[in-house]
Amino acid sequence: MSKESDWKLFSKKYFEWKNRYLEQFITEYKAILDSDDTPIDKFVELKERINKDSRASVFRLPGRFSRNDMNLNIKALLDTGVITLDDLSEFSDEVKDMAEFVMRNNSD
Incomplete structure (x- = not known):
């Protein structure tokens, strides 16, 4: 089970990470809309x-947005590149160790 301080931090950071990740999508969508393609091609691609x-x-x-599933959700966010190990710098050593273990095992 995760520490309460980690859960509170995750609850806050998740929405920051989500917005940052979505900003990448928005930038890519703008590039599609600003392209020289026809309007229909832009629409279809977008x-x-x-x-x-x-x-x-x-x-x-993959898990509920709950303290019990926090580690599972952090793993999924790491696996898909939504976050990096650097994003976990404020978390407890327990969470950082889990994340480093996950990343090491994913690279094998």
């Missing part, structure tokens, strides 16, 4: 991207 991006893990955490 629709396909939004459909694909809406399935990103930042929207669908």
